[in-house]
Amino acid sequence: MKRRILFLTLAAIGILFVMPLLVMLVASFMGVKELTATYGGVLGADKEGVSFVLLPRCPTLRAYIELLFDSPGFFVMFWNSCKQVFPVLAGQLLVAVPAAWAFGQYEFKGKKVLYFVYMILMIMPFQVTMVSSYLVLSKTELLDTHWAVILPGVFSAFPVFILTKFFKSVPRALMEAARVDGATDLQIFLRIGLPLGYPGILSVMILGFLEYWNAIEQPMTFLQDKELWPLSLYLPQITADKMSVSFVASVVMMVPAVLIFVFGQKYLEEGIAASGLKG
Template identity: 40%
Template sequence: MKLKRMAIKRRRKIFDILVFGFVLLAALLFLLPTVLTLANSFMTSNEINANYGAMLSNMTENKKTFISTNVNLKFIPDKVTFDQYKAVLIQNSDYLMKFWNSVWLTVPITVFQMAVAILTSYGFSRYPNKFKGIIFFTYIILMIMPYQVTLVPNYLVADKFGLLDTRLSIILPAIFSPFSIFLLTKVMRRIPVSYVEAAKLDGAGEFKILTKIYIPLCKGAIVSIAMLVFIDYWNMVEQPIVLMKESTLHPLSVFLSQINEKDIGLAFAIGVVYMIPTVLMFLYGEDYLVEGITYSGGIKG
């Protein structure tokens, strides 16, 4: 019996080691592009071209000529230089302008979308009825549809109201996105009714119930959803290209999507600058993200 228990423990230990090794390998593979981007951002353009070459050396309307060179992945530069960052942050203001374009698009979308989501989700969760159930089902259908499907209607509406080539053509449709409303409604519906009844006995109105009960209990979920919304719109490409023809209004994500046509050396430095807001947001909201995932029925599991 004792030998059997020892054999079981040994198998469990081997299984744990294998699982840990697999997770560690997956984490390293996941971090590899980020580490390479950071390391290459400190390389000179000559070293980058020697290691990777240009992905496209010549581009015409009907012809693409690829350079056939062996890729040499390097994690340590031969010579550390800040020329790439100097060019991005100081010498050329276009990149910083595109960075701030990303900020002026993403921050208002995140703030106002969460404000709309909190109020709408509160209404769905507090006063459920058949009519609101139909509306909520419609929200689910809209959420399932890819945004490329709604891009043409958004273009037509923006053109009708004269909003094309303005930030509002992207911000206004995004504010009323069903994604955050759907998720937050599901969270608010888990709040026990007894909390609301106790607040009503104390004379609390709807505004106090929302601000003193629902929002504090859903704080983790709100921050988690806000992070997802921010990251989603921080990486948007199709909307700016379709709705804003003026390239000076395009966010930095559009430039990164066209990196084959640009200086590949600067691309790594721009990529590092581009990642900073999302990394800082994750580091700040990591605890809230875990709390939002584990939240259940007003009790943290």
């Protein structure tokens, strides 16, 4: 009995958590008339209040078609998002993975201090480092280019921090054995480190994607030119202009992130768990 009450409570909370997604999804299949009738009160039409609809009365793909064929702005911004997110991830692969390998597998002078610096950098909010990054970006004339968002993202401390915990669990005896067989440090990293660390690398990539697909602060600060804005920042402007596509645009923006979540949940959870490990 007690267990059943607990189950039902959890189920209710679970539904509450998924509710926003469901409402958005349902609304994305509505026609303009139904949208206005249901949500017009909030979205600007002269109507009082919103009503709750479980399923659209006459579901239509009209809004999707309008978004895909009649909203060039949406594509530009979607593309901008891709141009910023994937280079950040690629850069993190090249920069953060080797750095984490060094922290996880080697002993060297100043390691503790350096790792502590990375931890502090991970903790500091964007606002602390934004002036510093701005000064460099403006001196190198990278402001108002995609690089202004990409470069500071590549050197984020968070992936180094999480990956170090994954690489620490690779037994060092493996590296010693390979060295006895005459492997160089680089070969060991490529042939042992990467294959054994790939769950960690995957989870860092997933966490990174979710973070930068959702970027607001960085593009808002470093990109004055709205033509360069990613979808995560520009979407409200699309929805303000065209109520008919507002829900569809939100849903399409959500789809890549939710897909990655569904297929990568295992790695995502491993990454989260690793971020909670001490040391």
